[in-house]
Amino acid sequence: MKNMDDIMRAAQNVQEELQKAQAKLDDIHVEGQSGGGMVIVKATAKGRITGVTIDPSLIVPGDKEMLEDLIAAAFNDAKEKADRAGQAEMEKMSSALPLPPGFKLPF
Template identity: 70%
Template sequence: MQNIDDIMRMAQNVQKQLSDAQAELDNIEVEGAAGGGMVKIRCTAKGRIIGVSLDPSLLNAGDKEMLEDLIAAAFNDARAKADTASNEQMQKMTAGMPLPPGFKLPF
């Protein structure tokens, strides 16, 4: 069995790796789209919205409800892609760690 100093060092190492992975998530960009690309939302894997792009034809349509639905759909698409990117990054980080099955980070 390992002594407490070894366990503490491992915990600090995991904490630093987790912190680094979280910081990296804000550098990964994804784009969600709806309406055949007429509405696009860019966000980070952390979920921070970077930009919104609307096709000019949507502004002339006068259908406020449709535009709102497309924006919501594009946001949800971006959020799903951000979650996927985040999960992939966290799997990379935990790949070499001896964690029990089903154990998830952060705690």
């Protein structure tokens, strides 16, 4: 039964490493932009929004729709970059684990 104990211990190690990697995602920061940098959304790789910057020239009465579109585009850009940064971090973590060939972690 030693083999089963080894498998259980390895599974526990994988779970611990996944938890560490998930916690680290909140320390990785990305920036999404739109309108040539006139709208900037800052986020963590975990997807938490940490800031929004809007160029004052965009705050024009009657042009609310364009500003809303730029904000949405910057959020989407930040989300895409956060997803990529998170994926890269998880791949880096999983490559260090002793997993059988072809084994994929759920992320």
